[in-house]
Amino acid sequence: MQVPARFDYEVAASVEEAIRLLERHGPEARLLAGGHSLIPMMKLRLAFPETLIDIHELDGELRYIREEDGALEIGALARHQDVLDSEVVRERYPILWDAETMIADPLVRNMGTVGGSLAHGDPAEDLPAAFMALGCEVVARGPGGERTIPIDELQTGPFETVLDPAEIIVGARILRAPQGSAYTKVKRRTGDYASAAIGVALNISDGEIRDAGIGMCAVGGQTLRARGAEEILEGQRPNMELYKRAGERAAEESEPSEDARGPVEYKRDLVKVLVVRALEKAVERAGGGA
Amino acid sequence: METDSRHTMGDRMLRKEDGRFIRGKGNYVDDVRLPSMLHSAILRSPFAHARINNIDTSAALELEGVHAVITGEDLAAQGLAWMPTLAGDTQAVLATDKVRFQGQEVAFVVADDKYVAQDALELIDVDYEPLEVIVDSRKALEEGAPIIRDDKEGKEDNRIFSWDAGDKEATQRAFERAEVTVSQDMFYPRCHPAPMETCGAVADYDVSTGKMTLHMTSQAPHAHRTLFAMVSGLPEHQIRIISPDIGGGFGNKVPIYPGYVCAAVASLILGQPVKWMESRSDNLMSTSFARDYHMTGEIAATSDGEILGVRSTILADHGAFDAHAQPGEQYPTGFFPIFTSCYDVPAAYAAATGVYSNKAPGGIAYRCSFRVTEAIYLMERTMDVLADELEMDPVELRRKNFVKKEQMPYVSVMGWEYDGGDYDAGLDEALRIAGYEELLEEQKKAREEGRIMGIGFSTFTEIVGAGPGKKCHIAGIEMFDSAELRLHPTGKAILKLGVKSQGQGHETTFAQIVAGELGIPAENVEVREGDTDNTPFGLGTYASRSTPVCGAATAIVSRKVREKGKKIAAHMLEASAEDMEWTGERFQVKGSPDRGATMEEVSFAAYTNVPDGEEAGLEGVTYYDPPEMTYPFGAYICVVEIDRGTGQVEVKRFIAVDDCGVRINPMIVEGQMHGGLASGIGTALMEVIEFDEEGNHLNSSFMDYLMLTSMEAPSYELGEIVTPSTHHPLGARGVAESPTVGSPPAVVNAVVDALSPYGVRHLDMPLTPARVWAALRENGVDA
Numbered sequence A: 001m002q003v004p005a006r007f008d009y010e011v012a013a014s015v016e017e018a019i020r021l022l023e024r025h026g027p028e029a030r031l032l033a034g035g036h037s038l039i040p041m042m043k044l045r046l047a048f049p050e051t052l053i054d055i056h057e058l059d060g061e062l063r064y065i066r067e068e069d070g071a072l073e074i075g076a077l078a079r080h081q082d083v084l085d086s087e088v089v090r091e092r093y094p095i096l097w098d099a100e101t102m103i104a105d106p107l108v109r110n111m112g113t114v115g116g117s118l119a120h121g122d123p124a125e126d127l128p129a130a131f132m133a134l135g136c137e138v139v140a141r142g143p144g145g146e147r148t149i150p151i152d153e154l155q156t157g158p159f160e161t162v163l164d165p166a167e168i169i170v171g172a173r174i175l176r177a178p179q180g181s182a183y184t185k186v187k188r189r190t191g192d193y194a195s196a197a198i199g200v201a202l203n204i205s206d207g208e209i210r211d212a213g214i215g216m217c218a219v220g221g222q223t224l225r226a227r228g229a230e231e232i233l234e235g236q237r238p239n240m241e242l243y244k245r246a247g248e249r250a251a252e253e254s255e256p257s258e259d260a261r262g263p264v265e266y267k268r269d270l271v272k273v274l275v276v277r278a279l280e281k282a283v284e285r286a287g288g289g290a
Numbered sequence B: 001m002e003t004d005s006r007h008t009m010g011d012r013m014l015r016k017e018d019g020r021f022i023r024g025k026g027n028y029v030d031d032v033r034l035p036s037m038l039h040s041a042i043l044r045s046p047f048a049h050a051r052i053n054n055i056d057t058s059a060a061l062e063l064e065g066v067h068a069v070i071t072g073e074d075l076a077a078q079g080l081a082w083m084p085t086l087a088g089d090t091q092a093v094l095a096t097d098k099v100r101f102q103g104q105e106v107a108f109v110v111a112d113d114k115y116v117a118q119d120a121l122e123l124i125d126v127d128y129e130p131l132e133v134i135v136d137s138r139k140a141l142e143e144g145a146p147i148i149r150d151d152k153e154g155k156e157d158n159r160i161f162s163w164d165a166g167d168k169e170a171t172q173r174a175f176e177r178a179e180v181t182v183s184q185d186m187f188y189p190r191c192h193p194a195p196m197e198t199c200g201a202v203a204d205y206d207v208s209t210g211k212m213t214l215h216m217t218s219q220a221p222h223a224h225r226t227l228f229a230m231v232s233g234l235p236e237h238q239i240r241i242i243s244p245d246i247g248g249g250f251g252n253k254v255p256i257y258p259g260y261v262c263a264a265v266a267s268l269i270l271g272q273p274v275k276w277m278e279s280r281s282d283n284l285m286s287t288s289f290a291r292d293y294h295m296t297g298e299i300a301a302t303s304d305g306e307i308l309g310v311r312s313t314i315l316a317d318h319g320a321f322d323a324h325a326q327p328g329e330q331y332p333t334g335f336f337p338i339f340t341s342c343y344d345v346p347a348a349y350a351a352a353t354g355v356y357s358n359k360a361p362g363g364i365a366y367r368c369s370f371r372v373t374e375a376i377y378l379m380e381r382t383m384d385v386l387a388d389e390l391e392m393d394p395v396e397l398r399r400k401n402f403v404k405k406e407q408m409p410y411v412s413v414m415g416w417e418y419d420g421g422d423y424d425a426g427l428d429e430a431l432r433i434a435g436y437e438e439l440l441e442e443q444k445k446a447r448e449e450g451r452i453m454g455i456g457f458s459t460f461t462e463i464v465g466a467g468p469g470k471k472c473h474i475a476g477i478e479m480f481d482s483a484e485l486r487l488h489p490t491g492k493a494i495l496k497l498g499v500k501s502q503g504q505g506h507e508t509t510f511a512q513i514v515a516g517e518l519g520i521p522a523e524n525v526e527v528r529e530g531d532t533d534n535t536p537f538g539l540g541t542y543a544s545r546s547t548p549v550c551g552a553a554t555a556i557v558s559r560k561v562r563e564k565g566k567k568i569a570a571h572m573l574e575a576s577a578e579d580m581e582w583t584g585e586r587f588q589v590k591g592s593p594d595r596g597a598t599m600e601e602v603s604f605a606a607y608t609n610v611p612d613g614e615e616a617g618l619e620g621v622t623y624y625d626p627p628e629m630t631y632p633f634g635a636y637i638c639v640v641e642i643d644r645g646t647g648q649v650e651v652k653r654f655i656a657v658d659d660c661g662v663r664i665n666p667m668i669v670e671g672q673m674h675g676g677l678a679s680g681i682g683t684a685l686m687e688v689i690e691f692d693e694e695g696n697h698l699n700s701s702f703m704d705y706l707m708l709t710s711m712e713a714p715s716y717e718l719g720e721i722v723t724p725s726t727h728h729p730l731g732a733r734g735v736a737e738s739p740t741v742g743s744p745p746a747v748v749n750a751v752v753d754a755l756s757p758y759g760v761r762h763l764d765m766p767l768t769p770a771r772v773w774a775a776l777r778e779n780g781v782d783a
């Protein structure tokens, strides 16, 4: 068995207490949610938190998926499986459903949380890319109160976020359901992180694409947004030629690096292919338009 | 639970052992907890090749809870710094002079718990002086390459062996007169058996009796005990090896690893039990790998596809120490000489060079009988290259060259004597299940639609069940196996074996053999294995040898017991032994079906009413040395579709027809098939151990060492034909390795077939999306 280094352990009974414990134990303390990103890193001795503050008892406060005034609110402790099981998600946010079917395996999905996915800052994590396509807000609470962080501003680098050491993500909020959305991913095998993945969300009005959002996973030092590709789509009638142009633009905007999953050219090519496929599906879900 | 069911030979009986496994009641080495037991951890080298200038253990020793830190120098003082390998080389237990691969064992910490032990590792200060590294075996023999094994006196290069077999001249002549010749370079990558349970031991030295008990993840406990005795100098009867439940072996638990030795030494020094249990990374980085063969396959043939000769050249990478598994020094490439396989080849020749590299030692038989996997891959891949060259249907080419049923028992040009088989029938059955004609239609249609679909074949024979003892041995011990059977007064039996299950279902299968021979229910036969104090000496379970060798021993010992039972039955029935016959269920007086006795009744009499001149009791022991190996064979068909955008390969169908002779428990055979196919398809598509130029191991966790999951596996379509083994007492052969041997070439052949319209003739494993994508784009296929 791989064994982690020594750490202290606290259990928080409320979000407020979690924040107080984070303050008390300082910057080397970490929240423990599902543990499926943090614990593997501790066991491989890549992470050495001095204190773990377990927030698993905060389900009452933080485990929810609900619609409020047309917005979708997902609590930080909603499990991947909760997202997958949610009817609202399935019907109105299929991009999240798509993504969840491709995240890890049932064991991981039963434990891993939406808040953990966002806070970990892992560029290979799927939900941030899907949320980026949707344009969501991340709600965080700290000693100074609550604030809202646009998803585009959450990550600052690989495994780095704008969160203060004593801040806790309480949830994510998506203001409006897109008419069409989809998530596509290439992985070497079930349970593997993405070689590349693309999330797309869009509306169609008068037969033209509006508000296109494209999030890119695992093709850069952080989750990326393909703004140039989004611009290409804006106001255009959906067609294959257009998707390909958007794909090519997104590939240029991606910043992949070579690893065991493949060389840079491969990953750029995947971006091209996946953008096209995600667009096809999202447009189809939006009711065609072509 | 069924209580009154009576299962016997040939039944699809549910596995007796699964009751405890499903309930989590298995007892593995890591479940062994002894009073005052200590824990351990191994410090491993971060470098692939480096001189050790100094090891400072003082800070680690000061950590509270640390009992000992053992280094190579401590072992050297007892003559234990090096140990022999199964291949006749030496391997460092703990490094003294140099480290020779990343992950090599450098120091052994014993502590109150495994957390402290692990923390202490970080306090050991080793002064390394990095040296030039060899990771690519093709560079190992280059002029000026660093000498890895400078510990061996007079060693001036990295060569382990040069070997050849077959008739070089005759083969050369065949190539000269052939109308068509093909040659294909290929690499069988390094992969790992990766059993679910890693390796480990609890060493328990009893200071008062001098007895060393080792609870150990061993596929061959008896052989290991003998080796332990020879190396340590402890008397053999004072060593007891207990292999409790084992969570998968696949060849990984055949060698002796430094961790076992260190745990034993630590227990001797400290007089307390010491547990050593590998982490996943330890297992993937340091224990025996498999394959790592660069090969060239060549076939000479007539223009209508008749094979005239086959030649193969091998460059074998055995890592830093030659710890590969071989049934005797005469087999440095194991049973690779089986490469002419199921084909009637008139001339064949193989030559191999083995080299050291700065990678983990090994070259073990991962779910195959000693390099058969490599041999069959070479042959089946080269056959498809020939078919491509001849523009011939790969099915037709294979069929044309099969050894025919009438030629059995066939002696191959490489000298193997096949124990029966009907290769045409196997292929016919596979084609029937696949619906080959429709498949070809489907492929044509797919190609018209721009979809990339491929159909791949693999037809082969395995060679499993080592001995015979005169041909095969481990450290001189001939490869027989043993069974000891006792029936108790109420007719319940205990069967003790020299082999050791690691998940193969011995407790069920071997009980069924006894049931079939004695007419008692398999439910009433308890099977015991894996305790050297309480089972007969045997060579263990690997290379599909349990059923061929120990299964035969079980049948024969049952028959011995039955012979004695016959005398007792005659006495009971007041008839003469000659007048008794065995109906398959009971003894009966010839011509008087109303006068009979069951084995239960005979058992009772054996303890209550024995005839004069007979000893009481009903038991026997058999040591069985097989006259030859068994040759199970298969015909496999794989259907794949490739995503032209992403390079992902989907295995749509996998048809596997196997002949393992008579099936003792068809359900268990099918389970073994499923597991083996998953291993083989995984090898073809994703499993690989790679190193960067500095010798850093790149696949040291299951996030990086990818194995097939149920999501990638198709729903297997299995078929069977049965041609009984000509020499096995039950007509059975081994089976569990055929699928691992036969499936990789079927998958690769399917992928190459899919890409052949674009000019692809060969791709090396693993066929990862990135590799297939590169082949697509290089050959002008766009998304």
Ligand SMILES: Cc1cc2nc3c(=O)[nH]c(=O)nc-3n(C[C@H](O)[C@H](O)[C@H](O)COP(=O)(O)OP(=O)(O)OC[C@H]3O[C@@H](n4cnc5c(N)ncnc54)[C@H](O)[C@@H]3O)c2cc1C
Residues within 6 Å of the ligand: A030, A031, A032, A033, A034, A035, A036, A037, A038, A039, A040, A076, A080, A102, A103, A104, A105, A108, A111, A112, A113, A114, A115, A116, A117, A119, A120, A124, A125, A126, A127, A163, A167, A168, A169, A170, A191, A192, A193, A194
């Ligand atoms: C085998 C395996 C495969 C996986 N495959 C994928 C995959 O394909 N795609 C994918 O997206 N993910 C994958 N994951 C990751 C999985 O989805 C994680 O569970 C999830 O990403 C992190 O959630 P968690 O609750 O487990 O976080 P934890 O591990 O508990 O925490 C992760 C980090 O976030 C911090 N944190 C957690 N919650 C909060 C919060 N509310 N506020 C502030 N900080 C917080 C923690 O302190 C820690 O630093 C995989 C994991 C495993 C083990």
